[in-house]
Amino acid sequence: xxxxxxxxxxxxxxxxxxxxxxxxxxxxxxxxxxxxxxxxxxxxxxxxxxxxxxxxxxxxxxxxxxxxxxxxxxxxxxxxxxxxxxxxxxxxxxxxxxxxxxxxxxxxxxxxxxxxxxxxxxxxxxxxxxxxxxxxxxxxxxxxxxxxxxxxxxxxxxxxxxxxxxxxxxxxxxxxxxxxxxxxxxxxxxxxxxxxxxxxxxxxxxxxxxxxxxxxxxxxxxxxxxxxxxxxxxxxxxxxxxxxxxxxxxxxxxxxxxxxxxxxxxxxxxxxxxxxxxxxxxxxxxxxxxxxxxxxxxxxxxxxxxxxxxxxxxxxxxxxxxxxxxxxxxxxxxxxxxxxxxxxxxxxxxxxxxxxxxxxxxxxxxxxxxxxxxxxxxxxxxxxxxxxxxxxxxxxxxxxxxxxxxxxxxxxxxxxxxxxxxxxxxxxxxxxxxxxxxxxxxxxxxxxxxxxxxxxxxxxxxxxxxxxxxxxxxxxxxx
Amino acid sequence: xxxxxxxxxxxxxxxxxxxxxxxxxxxxxxxxxxxxxxxxxxxxxxxxxxxxxxxxxxxxxxxxxxxxxxxxxxxxxxxxxxxxxxxxxxxxxxxxxxxxxxxxxxxxxxxxxxxxxxxxxxxxxxxxxxxxxxxxxxxxxxxxxxxxxxxxxxxxxxxxxxxxxxxxxxxxxxxxxxxxxxxxxxxxxxxxxxxxxxxxxxxxxxxxxxxxxxxxxxxxxxxxxxxxxxxxxxxxxxxxxxxxxxxxxxxxxxxxxxxxxxxxxxxxxxxxxxxxxxxxxxxxxxxxxxxxxxxxxxxxxxxxxxxxxxxxxxxxxxxxxxxxxxxxxxxxxxxxxxxxxxxxxxxxxxxxxxxxxxxxxxxxxxxxxxxxxxxxxxxxxxxxxxxxxxxxxxxxxxxxxxxxxxxxxxxxxxxxxxxxxxxxxxxxxxxxxxxxxxxxxxxxxxxxxxxxxxxxxxxxxxxxxxxxxxxxxxxxxxx
Numbered sequence: 001x002x003x004x005x006x007x008x009x010x011x012x013x014x015x016x017x018x019x020x021x022x023x024x025x026x027x028x029x030x031x032x033x034x035x036x037x038x039x040x041x042x043x044x045x046x047x048x049x050x051x052x053x054x055x056x057x058x059x060x061x062x063x064x065x066x067x068x069x070x071x072x073x074x075x076x077x078x079x080x081x082x083x084x085x086x087x088x089x090x091x092x093x094x095x096x097x098x099x100x101x102x103x104x105x106x107x108x109x110x111x112x113x114x115x116x117x118x119x120x121x122x123x124x125x126x127x128x129x130x131x132x133x134x135x136x137x138x139x140x141x142x143x144x145x146x147x148x149x150x151x152x153x154x155x156x157x158x159x160x161x162x163x164x165x166x167x168x169x170x171x172x173x174x175x176x177x178x179x180x181x182x183x184x185x186x187x188x189x190x191x192x193x194x195x196x197x198x199x200x201x202x203x204x205x206x207x208x209x210x211x212x213x214x215x216x217x218x219x220x221x222x223x224x225x226x227x228x229x230x231x232x233x234x235x236x237x238x239x240x241x242x243x244x245x246x247x248x249x250x251x252x253x254x255x256x257x258x259x260x261x262x263x264x265x266x267x268x269x270x271x272x273x274x275x276x277x278x279x280x281x282x283x284x285x286x287x288x289x290x291x292x293x294x295x296x297x298x299x300x301x302x303x304x305x306x307x308x309x310x311x312x313x314x315x316x317x318x319x320x321x322x323x324x325x326x327x328x329x330x331x332x333x334x335x336x337x338x339x340x341x342x343x344x345x346x347x348x349x350x351x352x353x354x355x356x357x358x359x360x361x362x363x364x365x366x367x368x369x370x371x372x373x374x375x376x377x378x379x380x381x382x383x384x385x386x387x388x389x390x391x392x393x394x395x396x397x398x399x400x401x402x403x404x405x406x407x408x409x410x411x412x413x414x415x416x417x418x419x420x421x422x423x424x425x426x427x428x429x430x431x432x433x434x435x436x437x438x439x440x441x442x443x444x445x446x447x448x449x450x451x452x453x454x455x456x457x458x459x460x461x462x463x464x465x466x467x468x469x470x471x472x473x474x475x476x477x478x479x
Numbered sequence: 480x481x482x483x484x485x486x487x488x489x490x491x492x493x494x495x496x497x498x499x500x501x502x503x504x505x506x507x508x509x510x511x512x513x514x515x516x517x518x519x520x521x522x523x524x525x526x527x528x529x530x531x532x533x534x535x536x537x538x539x540x541x542x543x544x545x546x547x548x549x550x551x552x553x554x555x556x557x558x559x560x561x562x563x564x565x566x567x568x569x570x571x572x573x574x575x576x577x578x579x580x581x582x583x584x585x586x587x588x589x590x591x592x593x594x595x596x597x598x599x600x601x602x603x604x605x606x607x608x609x610x611x612x613x614x615x616x617x618x619x620x621x622x623x624x625x626x627x628x629x630x631x632x633x634x635x636x637x638x639x640x641x642x643x644x645x646x647x648x649x650x651x652x653x654x655x656x657x658x659x660x661x662x663x664x665x666x667x668x669x670x671x672x673x674x675x676x677x678x679x680x681x682x683x684x685x686x687x688x689x690x691x692x693x694x695x696x697x698x699x700x701x702x703x704x705x706x707x708x709x710x711x712x713x714x715x716x717x718x719x720x721x722x723x724x725x726x727x728x729x730x731x732x733x734x735x736x737x738x739x740x741x742x743x744x745x746x747x748x749x750x751x752x753x754x755x756x757x758x759x760x761x762x763x764x765x766x767x768x769x770x771x772x773x774x775x776x777x778x779x780x781x782x783x784x785x786x787x788x789x790x791x792x793x794x795x796x797x798x799x800x801x802x803x804x805x806x807x808x809x810x811x812x813x814x815x816x817x818x819x820x821x822x823x824x825x826x827x828x829x830x831x832x833x834x835x836x837x838x839x840x841x842x843x844x845x846x847x848x849x850x851x852x853x854x855x856x857x858x859x860x861x862x863x864x865x866x867x868x869x870x871x872x873x874x875x876x877x878x879x880x881x882x883x884x885x886x887x888x889x890x891x892x893x894x895x896x897x898x899x900x901x902x903x904x905x906x907x908x909x910x911x912x913x914x915x916x917x918x919x920x921x922x923x924x925x926x927x928x929x930x931x932x933x934x935x936x937x938x939x940x941x942x943x944x945x946x947x948x949x950x951x952x953x954x955x956x957x958x
Contacts, residue, residue: 012586015518035891077561115900301888
């Protein structure tokens with residue numbers, strides 16, 4: 001027998017799962033549309049040259065490359081000169097949604113609006129080692145606003161994503177915010193050599209995972225500090241962390257949403273004040289603080305109010321961020337790590353052209369959100385319990401089958417989802433099938449019923465069975 | 480400057496195109512759901528072994544194969560023993576939706592219902608030579624009912640697809656129907672050797688393209704007939720064709736829909752009668768005719784009534800069909816070829832297991848349908864003319880930006896799609912941007928307006944501008 005599993009790290013989505021995915025994706029789209037974002041789709045396959053050298057060495061290794069085809073390949077293989085992968089491949093599978101966006105922005109310059117606000121929800125592929133929650137095909141769900149340096153864009157992104165998470169039922173999400181200029185200011189004040197800024201941030205970003213000593217050790221290894229200098233620096237860093245009491249994740253709280261929002265706002269004020277002292281006259285730092293304050297002010301009357309929390313040590317590994325950075329976490333403590341992240345990256349979208357194009361983006365971790373919603377039982381009943389149909393119409397015998405189909409059409413015209421039992425089986429078997437597949441109502445249309453213009457309706461949950469006038473059935477089921 | 484086009488034969492879908500695609504896909508899903516079909520999704524990437532030898536030699540050649548990765552590949556390349564493609568590849572891109580369905584049916588045997596009715600709308604990839612309307616990444620849109628041999632399933636498929644095409648606005652579609660057993664009966668009556676049936680059908684299927692002489696020549700080349708025998712056979716075949724007057728495609732008609740449906744029904748009766756004479760006592764032929772009659776009877780009170788037309792010479796190339804075969808064409812003459820096709824194929828879905836599993840399926844040519852709808856101007860105005868937002872809210876100055884965002888939130892709460900102009904530009908520039916991007920309404924929130932709790936509303940089509948109370952704006956725009 002052949003292997004019928006999906007390929008390693010890939011998944012089949014059976015109906016129940018597709019429905020849940022579409023429910024979440026539907027809400028995301030609806031909200032982004034309300035904020036004036038537009039849908040974009042790009043092909044799964046890109047020219048290899050479009051993707052290589054865009055994701056670092058690791059990315060190039062994890063990319064799924066496509067074998068050349070036909071004569072071209074045959075000649076290469078016969079010639080025997082094939083030494084590396086790139087001799088054999090001309091195409092590759094999409095690795096993320098940002099590089100395709102940059103390509104699109106360059107390619108359709110004259111067709112796209114000056115401020116291009118787009119969302120894109122499509123799968124990407126990475127030949128990573130599969131693990132729990134890590135797949136080789138997974139959806140990314142990106143929203144980006146291209147073309148403006150104004151903080152209005154950051155504010156709108158925070159508002160939109162807050163509205164999405166609220167509508168999905170998350171009551172404990174926090175949008176952590178920091179700014180690259182704040183970090184730069186901090187590193188300058190701490191006396192870190194500019195060339196070592198990026199190394200330092202990578203190490204700091206691991207604080208939650210490897211702790212004080214781990215970071216200190218890594219800083220020494222990366223040649224940022226000698227041991228003593230490192231400890232000094234870490235002390236300063238811990239000061240910075242204390243600005244916020246505890247890390248923002250994992251603070252369970254039994255207070256009302258309003259109380260929490262108010263408290264977050266107050267905390268932000270305190271943090272910013274202390275941060276300002278800390279940064280002193282450093283120009284970068286001051287600029288960063290100002291931007292963050294602006295974003296907070298602009299979200300004050302939006303769904304993001306009280307959800308945004310200033311976290312001055314948030315670094316985010318990716319070095320392409322240039323301004324505000326975001327990370328969205330959950331407070332309740334049952335899940336660590338983030339469910340979304342993003343920030344301003346003014347240097348990246350222009351990669352295929354000559355000009356720098358400002359951009360802010362946010363990526364929702366769709367697969368993670370689905371996992372958490374599943375474990376927390378957050379899907380509404382009509383999605384969670386949805387089955388193939390609202391009603392099963394039975395088939396009495398060959399002669400009445402046409403009438404059963406006609407009746408099914410009548411119910412469908414009333415907006416019901418109807419499946420017709422396809423075979424001329426015994427009625428008991430047809431009921432059993434409805435039961436097994438979870439269909440809540442069964443309609444029997446026998447000779448008597450057809451003659452009397454009635455239908456026998458069975459409620460599969462209560463077991464109740466009654467004779468109902470044919471034109472009243474749909475109303476009865478809908479009620 | 481780098482090449483920023485999508486890869487050869489692949490397409491980017493800008494917002495306008497995504498909206499149109501989603502509109503069509505949305506209707507297809509909605510109708511299939513109403514008929515009790517459930518959504519399925521499978522990964523883009525399959526194990527190569529799942530796909531090879533399933534699509535004939537041509538298919539194996541047109542498949543996009545994925546290069547092996549890492550150590551495994553390196554060792555192979557260094558070893559120098561690589562001679563063929565399959566040494567270098569372990570995975571491939573999905574080539575159609577039927578083989579993945581067969582794999583899923585085998586893999587989740589115990590989880591899927593006995594009658595599994597699924598639809599699947601996903602892209603597939605083929606390294607075909609790109610041409611107008613032919614892409615290397617394109618969507619397939621399949622619906623299949625697995626597990627039953629009853630004609631009820633065929634009837635439901637015809638009804639569902641009719642409802643879809645009607646809702647999309649096609650008023651000239653025809654579901655051509657024939658049956659493999661009718662063809663077999665015809666070939667037996669005509670004295671074609673059983674071993675040559677498949678060759679003969681392939682040649683006959685080309686009748687519309689290569690005509691009488693072409694088919695006759697091909698039949699001789701394929702060794703079905705000597706020249707004389709071929710001509711004899713063709714004569715018989717032409718008799719069969721005459722059963723229907725003209726081919727069903729390309730018959731423009733100025734009659735009402737009701738008249739056409741009635742006429743189609745009458746024509747079917749005549750055709751079947753003549754066909755019955757033709758077939759005589761041939762057992763296969765009789766069985767086929769009976770099935771077709773059953774399907775016609777079962778669709779008599781469904782949206783498919785009068786849309787199904789018996790066409791006794793319809794063959795369809797694919798040899799895996801075992802029962803009824805369908806092809807959907809358009810009458811109006813502006814497009815030749817079909818927009819959908821399908822049939823019963825009881826031998827295929829069981830390919831990964833031991834038992835034969837009956838199945839009927841229909842595949843809508845989504846890309847073709849989109850093309851025709853575009854050329855015929857069939858998209859409703861709200862899709863065709865849809866732009867990024869219903870309203871653009873301007874930004875007066877830095878101090879009022881927060882108020883603009885707040886106001887945008889108020890409009891969104893009323894269900895409007897709102898974009899906020901992100902920069903502090905001159906008002907004229909903001910209006911111009913609204914005009915260029917087609918946003919129909921602009922709201923100005925200046926110092927005066929904020930003080931007076933009003934908004935200046937400009938209708939971009941009429942140029943009218945008026946001052947409106949802030950809480951009446953949404954209602955005004957919606958009207």
